[in-house]
Amino acid sequence: MMPKAAPRQADQSVNGLFRLLGTEPKSLSRARPIYRRIVALLGDGITRGAVPAGHQLPPERDLAAALAISRATVVSAYRELEARGLVRGYVGRGTFVSATPDTASAPFAWRGKIAASALQANETTVRDLVRAASDPRLISVAAGVPALECFPTDAFQRAMTRVLATQADAAWRHGPTEGLQPFRVALADRFGGEPEHILVLAGAQQGLDLLARCLIDPGDAVIIDRPGYLGAIQTFRNAGARLVGWDIVGADTDELEELLLRYRPKLIYTNPTHQNPTGVTMPIRTRRELLELAARYRVPIVEDDTYRDLALTGAPPPPSLFALDEAHTVVIRINSFSKMLAPGLRLGWISAVRPIVEQLALIKQQVDPHTQNLSQMVIAELIAQGVLDKHLATLKSEHRRRRDAMVQALRQRVPAAQLRFGVPDGGMYLWCELPAGIRARAVQDCAVRESLMVLTGDPFYVDQGGDHQLRICYTSQPAARASQIAETLARSLSAAACQGGAPPVRVRMV
Numbered sequence: 162m163m164p165k166a167a168p169r170q171a172d173q174s175v176n177g178l179f180r181l182l183g184t185e186p187k188s189l190s191r192a193r194p195i196y197r198r199i200v201a202l203l204g205d206g207i208t209r210g211a212v213p214a215g216h217q218l219p220p221e222r223d224l225a226a227a228l229a230i231s232r233a234t235v236v237s238a239y240r241e242l243e244a245r246g247l248v249r250g251y252v253g254r255g256t257f258v259s260a261t262p263d264t265a266s267a268p269f270a271w272r273g274k275i276a277a278s279a280l281q282a283n284e285t286t287v288r289d290l291v292r293a294a295s296d297p298r299l300i301s302v303a304a305g306v307p308a309l310e311c312f313p314t315d316a317f318q319r320a321m322t323r324v325l326a327t328q329a330d331a332a333w334r335h336g337p338t339e340g341l342q343p344f345r346v347a348l349a350d351r352f353g354g355e356p357e358h359i360l361v362l363a364g365a366q367q368g369l370d371l372l373a374r375c376l377i378d379p380g381d382a383v384i385i386d387r388p389g390y391l392g393a394i395q396t397f398r399n400a401g402a403r404l405v406g407w408d409i410v411g412a413d414t415d416e417l418e419e420l421l422l423r424y425r426p427k428l429i430y431t432n433p434t435h436q437n438p439t440g441v442t443m444p445i446r447t448r449r450e451l452l453e454l455a456a457r458y459r460v461p462i463v464e465d466d467t468y469r470d471l472a473l474t475g476a477p478p479p480p481s482l483f484a485l486d487e488a489h490t491v492v493i494r495i496n497s498f499s500k501m502l503a504p505g506l507r508l509g510w511i512s513a514v515r516p517i518v519e520q521l522a523l524i525k526q527q528v529d530p531h532t533q534n535l536s537q538m539v540i541a542e543l544i545a546q547g548v549l550d551k552h553l554a555t556l557k558s559e560h561r562r563r564r565d566a567m568v569q570a571l572r573q574r575v576p577a578a579q580l581r582f583g584v585p586d587g588g589m590y591l592w593c594e595l596p597a598g599i600r601a602r603a604v605q606d607c608a609v610r611e612s613l614m615v616l617t618g619d620p621f622y623v624d625q626g627g628d629h630q631l632r633i634c635y636t637s638q639p640a641a642r643a644s645q646i647a648e649t650l651a652r653s654l655s656a657a658a659c660q661g662g663a664p665p666v667r668v669r670m671v
């Protein structure tokens with residue numbers, strides 16, 4: 162777009178231009194070769210901002226007359242400036258200085274181009290976690306990763322070969338945004354619900370994002386586990402929600418009712434089974450009371466059921482809120498294969514009433530027309546063949562072995578006064594308490610210097626909290642590494658104890 166012309170006063174004249182340049186026409190006219198001198202002088206004046214963006218250069222004929230040179234020389238000089246992006250000529254209007262470019266050596270200033278709303282996405286914990294988990298130089302017990310060594314690679318490969326031999330066309334074509342019908346049927350058969358009530362996702366985190374965009378207006382209150390899943394906190398906060406914590410360990414429904422009355426929330430988010438990070442499972446009575454309150458106050462519940470199939474003992478957890486809410490009036494459920502199989506699959510799903518599934522699909526197709534077909538087709542086969550259930554049984558015993566090894570190693574190598582934790586009966590985490598004199602950030606800082614990545618408690622809180630808590634994912638590393646991890650942690654705890662209550666150093670992860 163053509164810049165507005167500067168006012169037609171002296172500015173546009175030859176004298177006006179030279180005043181801005183801080184020199185006189187006669188100094189220029191003595192120099193040779195004149196064409197290069199004009200380009201250099203004007204180019205310099207424009208890049209240092211002396212001749213501002215939008216300034217109209219004198220007509221070529223005027224400058225030529227003032228300098229006693231040919232008009233063709235001035236035309237060439239203006240063309241050269243235009244080729245450098247410094248000015249722009251408009252037929253019949255004149256030549257104008259373009260927006261001031263950065264100095265030639267400075268990189269293009271993209272930072273200044275980012276939308277104000279995007280700049281709010283400045284929480285880095287999840288990015289740092291997944292980066293550390295994929296860094297071969299680090300031993301990470303920070304990100305939530307199941308025992309990947311148990312992944313049914315052979316069965317997966319066979320299923321993929323079969324799918325590509327028989328249904329390659331369906332794999333490579335576009336698929337429906339809601340997900341492939343055979344996969345939705347397989348999910349409904351294995352995990353409950355109706356195929357039409359399922360929206361397939363590129364991971365549970367995508368479901369949280371879609372729900373936030375579907376249900377939350379800026380300023381809406383959201384009740385969320387305290388401590389609660391950090392990815393949900395980040396997503397709901399970014400949507401402009403006012404987050405209110407509900408103590409998930411106490412899970413007192415009287416307290417919840419008070420919060421419902423006081424904050425009139427738009428939704429309740431909870432992860433009631435083998436909860437991340439505490440490992441607690443909500444008892445059946447509390448589940449029923451929670452459902453009753455949600456129905457009475459007409460507040461939807463988003464149930465994150467990601468860890469349901471990761472019990473470590475024989476006894477299955479109580480039914481999901483989604484299953485207890487038989488008519489599916491208030492509960493929306495999120496599931497994922499990240500913890501059952503592998504986070505790298507990026508495959509999950511939402512179960513909700515049809516109108517919500519339709520609205521979520523409309524939002525999803527704006528950023529992700531549909532989830533990858535091939536993985537849906539392969540996992541549908543693995544479910545149908547019973548491979549998934551067999552794998553979950555294998556995972557259960559391997560996770561138990563890893564939990565026991567980690568618990569034993571920590572008990573042997575770390576003084577009990579420096580690290581207190583309960584032994585979970587499911588999920589993937591030890592939720593650890595540090596004494597008042599040891600800050601979690603200082604421990605993280607010391608551990609990462611020894612290439613061990615642990616996660617501090619603070620991102621799990623919607624308010625202050627977590628400064629003296631650590632989350633350790635015991636499933637992500639083989640049992641044989643437990644002693645080494647415990648020793649490093651013991652050293653880090655001692656080093657952090659020496660620092661006492663000193664202000665924490667923010668770890669920069671590479």
Ligand SMILES: Cc1ncc(COP(=O)(O)O)c(C=O)c1O
Pocket residue numbers: 305363364365366367390392432437465467496497498499504507508509
């Ligand atoms: C409770 C909970 N919900 C959702 C997720 C995200 O899962 P996904 O990898 O499927 O996006 C996690 C991952 O740690 C989680 O702990």
